[in-house]
Structure formats: structure tokens, C-alpha cells
Amino acid sequence: MARKIGSRYAAHQILGRGSAGTVWLGEGPEGPVAIKLLREDLASDQELVGRFVQERTALLGLEHPHVVSVRDLVVDGNDLALVMDLVRGTDLRTRLDRERRLAPESAAAIVADVADGLAAAHAAGVVHRDVKPENVLLDMQGPLGPGGSHRALLTDFGVAKLIDTPRRTRASKIIGTPDYLAPEIVEGLPPRASVDIYALATVLYELLAGFTPFGGGHPGAVLRRHVTETVVPLPGIPDELWQLLVQCLAKAPASRLRAPELAARLRELLPLLAGMPPLDVDEPGAEQPEDAPGAAEEPEPGPGPARSGEPVRRRGAIPLVPGARPAGSNRDTHTSMRVPAPDELAGGARGTARAPRASGAPRPGSARNRAAVRRRRVALSAGALALAAVVGVGAWLATSGDDADANPQDTKHSAPATP
Structure with a gap:
């Protein structure tokens, strides 16, 4: 049975x-x-509803081929909804879950599309604030682009800003998804x-690598990494693309490219990535495969010890929104969090904790890595002992020969002494 949304939908x-x-799919x-029907607790917030109405003009005026247009905003009783264009396809998270990572040409083409959409939004004074694969839709009805990519459109404009009301967050809260939050946030x-540029560069890194540069573990640890750690190079990535990523993931906002520049630079690189x-x-x-050495010896650290028989999660599975389903990653959760204190952000090594490795290489500090180190130490110790033995025997023989020359009577075949 259809659910009425306002008087027209x-x-x-x-x-x-x-x-x-x-x-919802609607008519x-x-x-x-x-x-998009917002949660009931949001719809009952009168301050948010007022802000919702104030944003109407800006959101309805945002039209671009790489932006999912907002057609209407509905406020009706307990219903608070954004009515948007329907995109026939899937979202980028679904594709990533299926393929794990994309070819560089396809990844660059998709991110260039999103950067074009952001350029139009930024020119209109609209900041998205929650760029992530879940908010990138792939149009399966249109023609294919470079690397077989589908046209990408950015959706959910305005949602983060609507939720981020002064009363709801004040100055001590963070709105966003931890894996994609810029350090200044x-x-x-x-x-x-x-x-938005920082978040989109994080998405590009994830499309290439299959994981985000600073994600994993408790959300607080993720936030700290954004501030204290530098991104570590990906093995096998072309230097031109890597330098682009580094610039857009810079800690200083002024050092990052603007959206039109990012889109243009990525399209210039497409022939190189083909x-x-x-x-x-x-x-x-x-985790290592089950048959790998030390595969079951060292579970990843998490919010608590894993009980016997429970699977070990690689990423934090802590729902940050009350009532939300547990997520497999911080990348799945848009929420409000406490701003960490300066002393909390000061901890952690810079750029050392999450270095990607070429496939098959042991992780530093893992059981497999420690076993390899122990084997090398044993081999070196055995070699050193053998060398010491050889040197010792040689020295003894040389010393024995010198003594025989100096004292003939001490030798076994010496002539008896005359009386």
C-alpha cells in the first residue's frame, strides 16, 4: 500500500x-x-524544520548533470522529506562491495564526475559535507565512460547541514562520517x-586501494589519524596520480585543489591510466588466509576482546547513531561525535600506523612478520656461531704450530735429554 508524502507524492x-x-521509490x-524521508526524531525538531525550509531555495536551485537534483522539500505533520530525481542504477558503495577496488581509469573517471558536481555546488555556495561512496550514484541507463565507468552523480546535498543545527551540535560536536572527515572538521x-575535496580524495584512494587511508578501528582513533598522520604511498600507483592525491589530502585546507581543478587534472590523467x-x-x-603462517594467532585490536567462536571484525562496528544498525566500518555512519581535545589529537605516530603493503607482504608487527624476523635472527645466530667456531679452530691450530717450533722437547717425537 502506498504511503502519502504531502499532498503530491x-x-x-x-x-x-x-x-x-x-x-523510497515514489511517484x-x-x-x-x-x-528521502528523514527520521522521526529529526522531523519533530522544530529548529531543524525551520532550517529545512530556509535551505529550500538553495537546494532546489542546484542543477547539474552530476548532481541528483532536489525537486521538492516536503513538511507535512511528522513527515520531513526531500523529493529527488530517480537514478536508475546503484550506488558506488555497492559496486565497491562487489569488486573491492576499481581500475585506476574507472576510479579517476567517476571521481572527476563527482568533482564536476561539487564545482557547481561550491559555485552556488553549497558545501556537501558528507561525500562518500554511499552518496555517489551510478547511472546504469546512460552510455559508458572511460574505463567502462557509468556516469556518477552526487546525492544527499543538504542533509548534513540540515542535521547540524546549532542546538543539536553546538561547538563541541562533529557531523560527518569518520573515514572521510577533513582534519579541520x-x-x-x-x-x-x-x-568536500578532502573527502572526495579519500573516496578516490578507497576506489584504488579497497580501503580508506585513515580508517579502521575505533572512531576516535580514526579522527586522530586524520589530524596526526600523513598518507602513505600505494604500491603500483602512477606518480602523477599519487601527487594529485597527496595534494587533495593535505592537512592545510588552502593547499588542496579546488573542485574544477581536480576534475580537470583527473581527466588529463585518463590516457595515462588507460x-x-x-x-x-x-x-x-x-587478516591472513587461514592456511597462512600465524593466520589465527593475532586478532585485530577492537573495542573489546573477541569471545570464543565469534568472528574478528577488521573495522570498528560501533553504531554511532542511537538505534542504527551496527556498521562494518566507520565509513557507513553519518553522525554527531564529540570534538577530541588537543591532547587526544596529539597522540600517535605520524604516517606509520597504516602503511599499505604489496600483496602477500607480511604486516609489520603481525605474527607472520614476527615469525619471519625470528627465522632471520636464528639464521644469523647460527651463522655467527659457525663463523666463531671456524675462527676459533684456526686460531688454535696456528698457536699450536708456533709453540712446537719454539720448544722441540715438548713435542711427542723429541729426542731424550742427555744426562
């Missing part, structure tokens, strides 16, 4: 759920639409266009 079928609400006066500074296969790298902290 009907929601028929749930397409997906997120931490901010539920997306409007002009045909099929996607309807973690430090409590106001979000500007450069935070035909390259996906990178073959291991995620920092990834």
Missing part, C-alpha cells in the same frame, strides 16, 4: 536505509521520484568547500 517501496532516514505529478573549524589493472595491495591490518 506517494511512496511505494523502500530502496535503502541510512542513518539520517529512508529512501509524483511528473512521474517516478526518489523520496575534527579540530572543530567550520566546514568550507575544501572539506588499461591499467586494479592495484594489488593488502589492507593494513587485514
Whole structure:
């Protein structure tokens, strides 16, 4: 049975759920639409509803081929909804879950599309604030682009800003998804266009590597890494693409490229990336196969000890939004968190904790790595002992020969002494 949304729309079928609400397949006066129905606790917040209405003009005016357009904003009783264009396809997270990582050409083409959409939004004074694979839709109906990529569109504009009301977050909270948060957000500074560039560069890194550069573990640890650690090179990535990533992941917002520059630079690199296969790298902290040496010896650290028989999760599975389902990664959760204190952000080594490795190489500090180190030490010790033995025997023989020359009567065949 259809659910009425306002006076003009009907929601028929749930397409997906997120931490901010539920997306429905709906119908409007002009045909099929996607309807994002925000959570009831958000809809009951009168301050948020007022902000929702204030943002109407900016959101409705954002039109671009790489942006999912907002057609209408509905406030009706307990319903607070964004009515958007319906994209026939899937989201980038679903593709990543299926393929793990993309070929560099396809990854660059998708991110260039999203950068074009951000360029239009930033020119209109709109900052997305929650760029991540879940908010990138792939249009399966249109023609294929470079590397067989589908046209990418950025969705969920305005949701982060709507939720981030002064009363809800004040100056001590963070709105966003931990894996993609720019360091200035973690430090409590106001979000500007450069935070979207940092998040999009994180998405590009994830498309190439299969994991985010600073993700994994407890959300607090992820936030600290954004501030204190530098990104570590990916084995096998072309230097031109790597330098682009480094610039857009810079800690200083002013050092990052702007969205139009990022899109143009990525498209310039497409001929260089044509035909390259996906990178073959291991995620920092990834478990070894069951038959690998030391595979079951060292579970990854988590929020608590794993009980016997329970699977070990590689990433934090802590739901940050009350009532939300546990997520397999911090990348799945959009939420409000406490801003860490300066002393909390000061900890941690710079750029050493999550270095990617070429496929098959042991992780530093792992049981497999320690076993290899022990084998090398045993081999070196055995070699040193053998060398010492050889040197000792040689020295004894040389000493014995010298003594025989100096004292003939001491030798076994010496002549008896005359009386």
C-alpha cells in the first residue's frame, strides 16, 4: 500500500536505509521520484524544520548533470522529506562491495564526475559535507565512460547541514562520517568547500586501494589519524596520480585543489591510466588466509576482546547513531561525535600506523612478520656461531704450530735429554 508524502507524492517501496532516514521509490505529478524521508526524531525538531525550509531555495536551485537534483522539500505533520530525481542504477558503495577496488581509469573517471558536481555546488555556495561512496550514484541507463565507468552523480546535498543545527551540535560536536572527515572538521573549524575535496580524495584512494587511508578501528582513533598522520604511498600507483592525491589530502585546507581543478587534472590523467589493472595491495591490518603462517594467532585490536567462536571484525562496528544498525566500518555512519581535545589529537605516530603493503607482504608487527624476523635472527645466530667456531679452530691450530717450533722437547717425537 502506498504511503502519502504531502499532498503530491506517494511512496511505494523502500530502496535503502541510512542513518539520517529512508529512501523510497515514489511517484509524483511528473512521474517516478526518489523520496528521502528523514527520521522521526529529526522531523519533530522544530529548529531543524525551520532550517529545512530556509535551505529550500538553495537546494532546489542546484542543477547539474552530476548532481541528483532536489525537486521538492516536503513538511507535512511528522513527515520531513526531500523529493529527488530517480537514478536508475546503484550506488558506488555497492559496486565497491562487489569488486573491492576499481581500475585506476574507472576510479579517476567517476571521481572527476563527482568533482564536476561539487564545482557547481561550491559555485552556488553549497558545501556537501558528507561525500562518500554511499552518496555517489551510478547511472546504469546512460552510455559508458572511460574505463567502462557509468556516469556518477552526487546525492544527499543538504542533509548534513540540515542535521547540524546549532542546538543539536553546538561547538563541541562533529557531523560527518569518520573515514572521510577533513582534519579541520575534527579540530572543530567550520566546514568550507575544501572539506568536500578532502573527502572526495579519500573516496578516490578507497576506489584504488579497497580501503580508506585513515580508517579502521575505533572512531576516535580514526579522527586522530586524520589530524596526526600523513598518507602513505600505494604500491603500483602512477606518480602523477599519487601527487594529485597527496595534494587533495593535505592537512592545510588552502593547499588542496579546488573542485574544477581536480576534475580537470583527473581527466588529463585518463590516457595515462588507460588499461591499467586494479592495484594489488593488502589492507593494513587485514587478516591472513587461514592456511597462512600465524593466520589465527593475532586478532585485530577492537573495542573489546573477541569471545570464543565469534568472528574478528577488521573495522570498528560501533553504531554511532542511537538505534542504527551496527556498521562494518566507520565509513557507513553519518553522525554527531564529540570534538577530541588537543591532547587526544596529539597522540600517535605520524604516517606509520597504516602503511599499505604489496600483496602477500607480511604486516609489520603481525605474527607472520614476527615469525619471519625470528627465522632471520636464528639464521644469523647460527651463522655467527659457525663463523666463531671456524675462527676459533684456526686460531688454535696456528698457536699450536708456533709453540712446537719454539720448544722441540715438548713435542711427542723429541729426542731424550742427555744426562
